[in-house]
Amino acid sequence: GENVEQHPSTLSVQEGDSAVIKCTYSDSASNYFPWYKQELGKGPQLIIDIRSNVGEKKDQRIAVTLNKTAKHFSLHITETQPEDSAVYFCAASRGVPTDSWGKLQFGAGTQVVVTP
């Protein structure tokens, strides 16, 4: 089955700096790669996702890049702010567009701490 590895496990950044989290996956058939953010006391929430037919996607201060050949994808957060402090999870899944359910394999998570 799919195996997703995520690094680093913790990341401390100064406010205003950039943060990068990297994930690798094992199943070459995986074609959907979402990122979830979990704030303290809450459930994870989708912040951005990318499909295998796209190499990069950006949404304001966050961006995700995908390298299918190397089987890795990354989350980039620019101009970090204290509210970016959270646990971030990457995930991967396979299937055709007509799948009616999404069975995701999650990474272990990255605790991001943004210090003022």
Place this chain on the structure above:
Amino acid sequence: DVKVTQSSRYLVKRTGEKVFLECVQDMDHENMFWYRQDPGLGLRLIYFSYDVKMKEKGDIPEGYSVSREKKERFSLILESASTNQTSMYLCASSQGRAKLFFGSGTQLSVL
């Protein structure tokens, strides 16, 4: 907004007890999921359901069962709780293959 509600935020049970964790979603989603979250292990799928009365095993189903009698409700059952089932349990729902909506989680302690 989609709301996924888990019945308890914190739960303390004794070894051997039968435990029910309840989850309700209000957006008529087809798919519902139970995950377990442990530090350093991320989110691991226990069971999921893509229709009423349908269920599929996830990656770690041992020691758990589920019930989905109505579309909006998905229950996780620990038949005989053990200390190694102490964990954060997250319920989620989705329509289609993409975005999961998670509840806030139930922190279960088995003593």
